[in-house]
Amino acid sequence: MAKRDFYDVLGVPKNASDDDIKKAYRRLAAKHHPDRHQGDEAKAAEEKFKEAKEAYEMLSDPQKRAAYDQHGHAGVDPSMGGRGGPEGFGGFAEAFGDIFGDIFGGGGRRGGGGQQVYRGNDLSYAMEITLEEAAFGKETQIRVPSWDTCDTCKGSGAKPGTSAKTCTTCNGAGTVHMRQGFFSIQQTCPHCQGSGKIIPEPCTTCNGQGKIKKQKTLEVKIPAGINEGMRIRSAGNGEPGTNGGPAGDLYIEIRVKQHEIFERDGDDLHCTVPVGLTTAALGGTIEVPGLAGKAEIELPEGTQHGKTFRLRGKGIKGLRSSYPGDLYCHVSVETPVKLTEHQRKLLKELDDSFKKSGDRHSPNSKSWTDKVKDLFK
Known part of the structure; x- marks a missing residue:
């Protein structure tokens, strides 16, 4: 059976770029890989997989591609299609490790000398701040674990007077190839850990690590308006990478202490304001606290328990807010305790006067009393 045109196999035009050819091959390799098929489909998929591999081997090599463009299949020698030819898979993982690392996964990347390079792990640091610090921001310092080159071995990891040896399992590559049928998988060397x-x-x-753990001091800027559970990212201050890999990041998680007066709800603040019985009855001006300073509220005569007053713009300006939130003051009318005999007498006289004048002073009580009477009729 005559071979199909390599460009038709990959589904690309003859003027396709190297990147287009690589993308086309990756797509076909993922689609026809035998491990993704069963029974009779697996054999047919294997043939298409090999066909795509041969086409990619020829067209990804500039010299082979030029010869193929000029003379067709006769211009290329199948024995040059990689180690063991197009049908051989002895050098498959090494030749196409970058492609199948993307398709089928694989941690790390190859660094200098073939060693596996890994990014360091991210670290988390919980920082507790006050509500005032969350509202207005702050600059502070934190101490986090860090790594530094070992002074004894100068970073080699070997005892002074000795030196590290090349791993005989992977010959210093940091990786080994595991065979599964015709497919070769690249893995981190289990002897030297890459x-x-x-x-x-x-x-x-x-x-033997070549580094020692120390404490590092970092400058941290807490932005104004930050809220509970938000995180601040400090790039490159996580754990160091392996074999020259980049360090991870440090994430500072914000915890806001419970405030004695205020509760935060988004950008709004809520507080309970205790008000004396006579002040609530007669009305007047009361002073209430605020994060940015004191404010005043005009209580109308006959203010009831639970009445809420809204002070616009007295809340917190959040990180993504254009305007600050509001302050909600919830009135709590306090009943007097530990009365003197004279005070008790005065209250009794006041109560008697209310009874003589009817229920117009306590409309809610009258309504409630009427409902109870109706309930037990």
């Missing part, structure tokens, strides 16, 4: 080196006599100071 470092490519073995340390016969580890440094006693750092236990």
